[in-house]
Amino acid sequence: MRWWRRLTIAAAAALLAGGAAPGPGLAQQAIQLRFMSWYFGEDPAGPTLKALFAEFEKRNPTIKVVAETVTSAERVPKFTAAMEAGRGPDLYMDTPPNAPNLIARGYCLDLESRMKADDLLARFTKGDLDSFTDAKGDHYFVPYSTGPMGLIYNAKAFQDAGLDPNKPPKTWEELLEYAKKLTRDGKYGIGLFGKGDNSSVWRLWYWWMSNGAEVLTADGKKSAINSPAFIEAIDFWADLYRKHKVAPPSVPANSFGENNQLLAQGVVAMVESGVWQFGVTEKINPAIKGQLRAAPMPKRKVDVAVGGGTDALCITA
Incomplete structure (x- = not known):
């Protein structure tokens, strides 16, 4: 059952990352995917994600994506506690400063081979991708969004x-x-x-x-x-x-x-x-x-557009 959940989750992550939505019949049995993020409590981020969920569920009627809302400040403690208790979500969103520790703790799956197979590595900037790797350079998160300040x-x-x-x-x-x-x-x-x-x-x-x-x-x-x-x-x-x-x-x-x-x-x-x-x-x-x-932002000497950090998705281990 776990391998089937992982296949389904990978397909959902690809959709959220901007990939092609899977066709009907991906899952042959009812399955629920739990997704933890602070986005669900924000607008327009929350409604946008839920619209993607609706599209995915329409194409795959046996899959239900459940939004688990946390605040930005509480996301890491709640995620850590859930993973340690064996009740972690299937999908989790976070930022570069927190990623190395979560990867080192074994909370996230190594997505290197999957991202290469789906050609996802070519779709993102190197800086965004490399913010979510382990010491070997393997990728554990799929970038979802970044925004100019x-x-x-x-x-x-x-x-x-x-x-x-x-x-x-x-x-x-x-x-x-x-x-x-x-x-x-x-x-x-x-x-x-x-x-x-x-x-x-x-x-x-x-x-x-x-x-x-x-x-x-x-x-x-x-x-x-x-x-x-x-x-x-x-x-x-x-x-x-x-x-x-x-x-x-x-x-x-x-x-x-x-x-x-x-x-x-x-x-x-x-x-x-x-x-x-x-x-x-x-x-x-x-x-x-x-x-x-x-x-x-007002200019001093150089016009700059600084991204407000990258948020990315991991599939939990």
Whole structure:
């Protein structure tokens, strides 16, 4: 029975990764696939996945995909506990920082041969694929999504501060100017991610890249984070909080969940985030619907579009 479940799960994973949907009759017996992800609690990610499930189930009526919703913060502890108890899901979604430990614990199947057979390795960028490998370079996750980061801002807050919501800041200097005008009466111009988790790290990429800095020297042999351009970028970011006070005092403890609440409650007017921010914020506070807008992140020296991390699927072992 286990081999049949794995075949069915592999077909479902291929569909979710953008492959051709299997035809009728894949499964000859009723089977239920449990899929754990934080996506199910977000919009538009949740409805999009469930639409894919419906398509898959229509083509394979003996298969039912069951969504198991967890929050982003609780996904690893809940998944780990379920796997250790022998009650883990069939499909699980996570990000590069967590993948090596999950692979090392033996929670995920080695998908190398299957991905080669289905020509999936040619469909994704090397960086996305290599974020989910073991020490030998074998792939254990199929990339599902990645998204460019931008400036998500509250148009009403802009108007209330005398700013034109149709003209978001285009430079770092303008960003600081806008943030100062938006900071008043217990509200702040921008929400920063200072917690030190993966959501925080992704958002820092933009700052040093926009300032023309690199993490490594040109030969790739030494760290370059002590370069003037890198230090200048991080100092500018940090000074929004420590010097200019245009970010909340809680910045060191804030990450995705905290900034979602702050944006939804109108405590901050701008955040660096992706398209998912709209649905997440509106779910917390439906009254904010229609107030949020998106723009490219302000430029310093280089125009950059930074991906907000890659989310990928594994088939559990």
